[in-house]
Amino acid sequence: MSFILGFSFIMLLALFTIILWLVSKKLPKEFALSTIIFMMVGDAILVGIWYYGLLEVAESVKHFKLGISGAFCFSALGRSIYFLTQNEKI
Numbered sequence: 001m002s003f004i005l006g007f008s009f010i011m012l013l014a015l016f017t018i019i020l021w022l023v024s025k026k027l028p029k030e031f032a033l034s035t036i037i038f039m040m041v042g043d044a045i046l047v048g049i050w051y052y053g054l055l056e057v058a059e060s061v062k063h064f065k066l067g068i069s070g071a072f073c074f075s076a077l078g079r080s081i082y083f084l085t086q087n088e089k090i
Contacts, residue, residue: 002058006067009050013075016042017082043072 020042024035047068058064 002060002063003067003070005054005058006064006069007071009047009068010071010075012046012050013043013071014078016046017075017079047072 016039020035020039023038024032027034051064051068055061055064
């Protein structure tokens with residue numbers, strides 16, 4: 001159960017990715033790389049809130065951490081594939 005609790009973090013990461021994508025569309029071309037900084041800082045803040053907020057609920061801390069890391073792996077894979085295919089259309 002702790003793994004699922006940690007892996008459910010992927011929903012929050014997906015929502016954050018959509019918000020970043022919308023913000024990056026509004027920024028001028030000169031600030032294109034600033035979204036990477038926003039993504040790194042935002043991911044760090046979100047994972048800190050998720051980890052320390054649900055640590056007391058998790059039964060096994062090891063499985064909880066594995067779930068969070070799995071969510072980051074799948075999120076990074078999805079982000080890279082999505083943005084790669086978006087750049088090919090331009």
